[in-house]
Amino acid sequence: MDLLPYAVVDHLAHYLFRDDIAAIARIASDSVNLENWSSVAEDHLRQRYLLDVDVYIADLDEADKKTKGRTIQLSVMKRQFSGEAVEPWNFKKRIFAWIASVRIHAFPSDLLETHRPSSIEEVMRVISLPVATGVASSLRVEGFNPPEMDIALKMLKPVQKTFSKVGFYACENGFQLKVEDFVSAYVSQEAQLQYLYVGCTSNISKEQLAETVVSLLTKKRKTPLKVKIPTTFFGKREVDLFVEKWQQSDGSFETEKEFIWWACDDEWQNIDRQRKSAVRYIAHASRRSSLCLTRHGFSVVNFKLEHLRVNFEWIDSLIGDWKKGDGFYVHRTDWQIKLVLESLDEWQKLVSKHGPLARKGSSPVISIAHPANFVSLDLCRWNADRIGSRGGLLVELKVKHEKLSDLKLGELIVDWKDGCGDYVVNEQSKVEFALRRPSWDRLSNARSGQVVYNHPTADRRLLIKPLIECQSSLVVRAAVVGVDSEVVTKWNLHHLFGALSV
Incomplete structure (x- = not known):
């Protein structure tokens, strides 16, 4: 090379x-x-430089047919990749030209100072140049009348399908050439595509558009994607196709994909009644992603527990695991999660086993104390209708920390020093609790970030440091840790290795 x-x-x-x-x-x-x-x-x-192409197509009435070459007005502006020095292109050094944007207007305009008469062939030669990457490239086609729109779509045949933003706008009267064919062609080269808008209402194949959208659902992407088809009414048949194909995929989530449609009231009620999903979420079997479904569209999002519908047994098992552990997290590394119960009966079972029931404002709360730590688990039932869920109850599970007084904290430290030094309390080597801001200030005495106590007899230290700081209080963790080798002045090696002999 x-x-x-x-x-x-x-x-x-x-x-x-x-x-x-x-x-x-x-x-x-x-x-x-x-x-x-x-x-x-x-x-x-x-x-190398960028080109912004702008085309207007005038009315093709009987008078214009004799001068068909003058029915098209073309403007091509040249600019640098840095965005500087915008000027009309002189059509020279084409080999260094890269397309940044193409706009085709299938209607006439009288305010075209920067445009000049052109032809279909010339426009096609220009817009067939390579599309630039690394910039926000865009293609926009808009119009109303089928004859002009057919010319616009004919112009698009040599265009590379690598724009990051593509839009078909205001196409009420349909085409002699199918716009969905062009949409499918762009989607087949969807690696660069980030935004697709199809605003055409009539003479368009919903089935083909649905198949096109489905193909996007099952492909892995590195960049987010938004597809808007706001003027096409999709019904239960198309929605079932979306859901079924997505469920057949591996469910991996790389980046969010959003699809916007419009569903009429009757269709959406029919869809919503048959979707057994929490707040219109459908969790993938792999637990990697979820489908968020609304009457305005759907999006593929990262999976969360709140996307599931759970029963009493599921939450009861979760509570049991929380009690067996240190109580810091309710699920994995989350100290707060939301779940959707299948019915009110499941909530009543939780109240019967883990009650009594209290109230937090207008919401009922079950508070469960941890058997060995200074934390409790609050189960708060929210009004599900307020968040749009149908047929389920939204329950929030949150770890709550007990607020220790100065006296109780002092007793905790003294008891640790008087003991063996292995545990802070209740055979727990680390505990969490809340402190008022003045209590922490007195304890730390303006030291940097943490407080350390050395055990008088054991090679142990008690490390106390804040985890979460609020305006008036802090969540603090106290943990038993090993000695710091840099501050040890006498190592009793015979306790470890016995008497050494040569």
């Missing part, structure tokens, strides 16, 4: 994206054997 002549290297560089050229420039600049590559890369970075 390093021995290729300049002309060959230059020819190859024309097929590479700007990001690749920039990478070559960085690598080749440090190598004397890649002089041609370095020179070509620097030349391309300097000479």
Whole structure:
């Protein structure tokens, strides 16, 4: 590769994206054997530029048919990748030109100072240039009348399907050429696609659009994707197709995918009644992602526990595991989670076993004390109708820390020093509790971040440090830790190894 002549290297560089050229420039600049590559890369970075193409298509009435070449108005503006020096393009040095945006308006306009008469062939030659990557490239097509829209779609045939933003707008009267074919073509090259808008209402195949959207559901992506089809009414058949195909995928979640539609009231009520999901969430069997379903669309999101419907046995088992542990977290590393109970009867079972029932404002609460730590678990039942859930009860589980007084904290420290030093309290090597801000200030005495007590007899220390700081209080963890080797003045090695003999 390093021995290729300049002309060959230059020819190859024309097929590479700007990001690749920039990478070559960085690598080749440090190598004397890649002089041609370095020179070509620097030349391309300097000479490449972006084009913004704007096209208007006038009415094709009988008078215009004789001068068909003048029914199209074209403007092509040139700018640098940095966004500077916007000027009309002179149609020279096409080999360094990259498309940034294309806008096609299938209707006439009288305010076209920067446009000039053109033809379909010339427009197609311009917009067939390569689409730039690393910039917010966009394609927008809008119009009302089928003859003009058919010309607009004909222009799109040579366009590369690598725009990051694509929109078909205000297409009420349909086309002689199907817009869904173009949508499917863009989706097939969806690696760069981040936003797709289809605002066409009539003469459009819902089934083909649904199949296109489904294909996006099962593909892995590195960038977020939003698809808006706000003027097409999808019914239960299409929604079932979305859900079924998504459930058949591996459920992996790389980035959010959002699809916006519109469903009429009757259709949505029919869909909603048959979806056994919490707050219109459908959890994937893999527990990797969830489908958030509403009458306005759906999105693929990261899985959360609140997307599940659970029963009494599930929560009761969770409470049992929480009691067996240290009580710091209610589930894995979460100290607060939300769940949806299947019915009110499941809540009554929880009250019967773990009550009594108290109230937190207008919400009923079950408070469960941890058997060995200074924490409790609050189960708060929220008004599910307020958050849009149907047929389920939203329950919030939250770890609550007991607030210790100065006296009780002092007793805790004294008891640890008087004991063996292995446990803080109740055979727990670490505990959490809440302290008022003045209590912590007195305890730490302006020391940096933590307080350490040395055990008088054992090689142990009691480390106390804040975890969560609020305005008037702190959540603090006290943990038994080993000695700090840097501060030990006398190591009793005979306790570890016995008498040493030579």
